[in-house]
Amino acid sequence: xxxxxxxxxxxxxxxxxxxxxxxxxxxxxxxxxxxxxxxxxxxxxxxxxxxxxxxxxxxxxxxxxxxxxxxxxxxxxxxxxxxxxxxxxxxxxxxxxxxxxxxxxxxxxxxxxxxxxxxxxxxxxxxxxxxxxxxxxxxxxxxxxxxxxxxxxxxxxxxxxxxxxxxxxxxxxxxxxxxxxxxxxxxxxxxxxxxxxxxxxxxxxxxxxxxxxxxxxxxxxxxxxxxxxxxxxxxxxxxxxxxxxxxxxxxxxxxxxxxxxxxxxxxxxxxxxxxxxxxxxxxxxxxxxxxxxxxxxxxxxxxxxxxxxxxxxxxxxxxxxxxxxxxxxxxxxxxxxxxxxxxxxxxxxxxxxxxxxxxxxxxxxxxxxxxxxxxxxxxxxxxxxxxxxxxxxxxxxxxxxxxxxxxxxxxxxxxxxxxxxxx
Ligand SMILES: *Cc1c(COP(=O)(O)O)cnc(C)c1O
Numbered sequence: 191x192x193x194x195x196x197x198x199x200x201x202x203x204x205x206x207x208x209x210x211x212x213x214x215x216x217x218x219x220x221x222x223x224x225x226x227x228x229x230x231x232x233x234x235x236x237x238x239x240x241x242x243x244x245x246x247x248x249x250x251x252x253x254x255x256x257x258x259x260x261x262x263x264x265x266x267x268x269x270x271x272x273x274x275x276x277x278x279x280x281x282x283x284x285x286x287x288x289x290x291x292x293x294x295x296x297x298x299x300x301x302x303x304x305x306x307x308x309x310x311x312x313x314x315x316x317x318x319x320x321x322x323x324x325x326x327x328x329x330x331x332x333x334x335x336x337x338x339x340x341x342x343x344x345x346x347x348x349x350x351x352x353x354x355x356x357x358x359x360x361x362x363x364x365x366x367x368x369x370x371x372x373x374x375x376x377x378x379x380x381x382x383x384x385x386x387x388x389x390x391x392x393x394x395x396x397x398x399x400x401x402x403x404x405x406x407x408x409x410x411x412x413x414x415x416x417x418x419x420x421x422x423x424x425x426x427x428x429x430x431x432x433x434x435x436x437x438x439x440x441x442x443x444x445x446x447x448x449x450x451x452x453x454x455x456x457x458x459x460x461x462x463x464x465x466x467x468x469x470x471x472x473x474x475x476x477x478x479x480x481x482x483x484x485x486x487x488x489x490x491x492x493x494x495x496x497x498x499x500x501x502x503x504x505x506x507x508x509x510x511x512x513x514x515x516x517x518x519x520x521x522x523x524x525x526x527x528x529x530x531x532x533x534x535x536x537x538x539x540x541x542x543x544x545x546x547x548x549x550x551x552x553x554x555x556x557x558x559x560x561x562x563x564x565x566x567x568x569x570x571x572x573x574x575x576x577x578x579x580x581x582x583x584x585x586x587x588x589x590x591x592x593x594x595x596x597x598x599x600x601x602x603x604x605x606x607x608x609x610x611x612x613x
Contacts, residue, residue, distance in 0.1 A: 195531055200600040203524075209517050209591060215239050215505055216436075216593045221574030227598045229577045231590030232382075232410060232551050235436030240501035248497050269467075271491045277503035278444060281435075281511060282408070282427070283418035287482035288446050291499060292491060295409060295430040295443045296325045301486055302426040302445065303333045305456045306403045307374045313401070314339045315371045317364060319356060320347040323382050326407055330376060344371075354540060355386050355547075362396055369400030377404075379411025379427075383580055385541035385551035385588075387415055391422040398423070409433060412444060414518070414549040416511040419446050426451075434550070434590060435506075437499040442492060447483040461488025505592060517591035518550045524596055525552055525589060528603040536566075536610050540584060551588040559583060562613075569609040575602050 192199045204210055216236040218225035228236060251259040251267075260267045271291055279286045292298065307316065314337070316330050331341045348364045350356050365375060375397035380387045390406055397404035406427040411417060413434030419427055427446040431437035435444075458479070462470060464487040466478045479485035506514070523545065529537050529552075540553040556563035563583045570577060570585075577587045589599055 195528065197597070197600055197604075200524075200596040203520075203596040207517065207596075209509055209513060210595075212505060212509055213593045213595065218593075219576075224574070227575045227601050229575070229587045229589060229594065229598070229602065231436070231592075231594070232414075232433055232586060232588035233578050234432055234439060235413075235434055235502075235590065236593055237438065238436055238498070238501045238505055240504060241438065241498035244497035244501045245494060248493050267490075267493050270493050270496055271487075273500055274496060274503060277507045281417075281503070281506050282412055282429075282444070282446060283416065284420045284446050285449055287452060287484070288420060288449055290445050290483040290487060291431070291442050291496060292445060292487050293443055294440065295407075295428055296329055298428040298443050298445045299326065299329045299407065300333070301459055301488075302405060302428055302447075303329065303374075305451075305458045305486070306405060306425050307333055307337075308457070309334070309337045309339055309344070309373045313371055313373050314344045315346055315368055316344065316374045316376055317346045317348060317368060317372055317397075317402075318376050319378065319381065320349045321381075321383060322347075322378070323407070323409070326376070326378075346372075350384075354384055355542060356381075356388070358389065358392060361388075361393060365393075365396045365400055365402075369402070372397070372400055372402035374403045374405065377406055379406050379408040379417065379429075380414060380549045380551070382410050383553060383584065385410075385548050385553045385586070387411065387542075387546070387548050390417070390419075390424060394423045408444075410551070411549065413506065414551075416515045420449065424448060431499050431502070435499070436502045436592070438495075440495075442495045442499060445483055445486065447486060449482075452482045452485075458486060459488070463487035463490050509592065514591045518589070519545050521589040521591060521594060521596065521599060522548065522550055522552060525587065525599045525602070528599065529554070532603055533606055533610070536606060549588075550590060551586055553580070554585045554587060555583050556585065565613070566606065566609055570602070570605055573605045573608075575605050577602075 274291045275286050279289050331345055334341045334344050377393050394404045403425045406424050408427050408429035412429035425448055429444045431441040460477045464485045466480050536557050538555040540555055541548045556566050560583045567579050567585050577585045
């Protein structure tokens with residue numbers, strides 16, 4: 191039996207892994223003669239090799255067919271975004287009509303808030319997590335103000351427990367305490383700083399029991415955790431496609447609207463692409479929404495921006511979320527095991543221990559404070575091992591199961607040990 195802490199053990203795990211071929215579907219930044227060891231799929235996923243062909247297909251169609259490209263071939267632009275629908279629904283566990291690829295993440299959050307945050311004098315408040323990704327806080331705060339309410343009282347930010355995480359008990363207590371005043375609970379699927387994953391169905395149940403709407407920001411959850419958005423019952427969700435979804439910088443984002451709202455007459459900011467597709471081109475003055483998430487679209491979509499998403503979704507379909515999650519759990523547990531065995535004096539793991547309370551990412555606090563943390567982060571980058579840095583003192587390492595290997599994790603640990611010995 192090989193020593194589980196050894197290099198040979200990691201290589202053997204990689205050689206035997208059923209998903210190992212997917213690594214060859216991605217392009218890696220260079221480091222010297224080799225490739226970077228890339229752990230930043232939580233920030234910008236790597237480029238799938240298929241993305242270029244998809245983009246070139248659009249460029250060629252534009253060059254050769256110009257306006258006719260809207261109406262010709264399998265990938266005609268008129269319903270190009272339809273090509274993303276079913277594979278995307280499989281990734282997030284939704285019915286096809288509940289998802290749409292459109293806009294960007296923060297824009298979609300605002301458009302969802304227009305429809306699902308309808309504050310009244312009695313019920314004006316939003317519950318969110320303290321320390322949220324700033325864009326989410328800016329969006330929510332500006333919406334509270336936009337409706338004439340006061341963020342000081344009506345944007346409720348739940349503080350984490352002493353360990354920096356949110357226990358389900360604390361979330362439950364907050365929802366119960368503020369219940370009658372809550373118009374909306376907006377929660378992350380995975381908290382970006384700590385990597386904590388949440389029970390979306392339970393949060394939805396608690397919010398709904400108090401009469402609040404419930405929405406999720408899945409920026410760090412989509413393509414990372416196997417989601418069951420329809421079954422969890424959330425009213426809406428938004429996410430981006432450039433993190434674990436590997437669809438390129440600023441990629442077209444994703445949006446989920448639960449089936450129960452598909453035909454409801456809700457306030458919304460409308461545009462022609464959300465109009466019933468069968469009569470859109472009659473160009474009538476009255477807006478008739480397409481049922482489902484499509485009804486929230488505004489503009490005809492950026493076809494060049496959608497092209498890499500299609501390449502990425504093909505890979506998710508081939509691998510399947512259950513197999514990806516199984517590998518992800520194994521990779522992240524392996525990272526945890528090695529850190530506890532070999533780096534316990536150097537790295538503190540901020541992310542929860544329980545597999546069901548985390549995704550791919552481990553957030554690591556470096557012993558000795560910010561300066562030591564920065565020094566390690568820079569030493570790793572110089573050695574071609576890329577994580578990312580979150581102030582004040584956290585390095586995030588996110589092994590992505592589509593392209594990271596067990597030997598990458600082992601390499602991170604060896605480079606960190608080398609830095610420790612030299613310091
Ligand atoms: C990445 C991320 C964003 C980024 O917003 P964009 O609109 O895509 O620029 C927002 N919120 C969260 C929680 C994120 O993780």
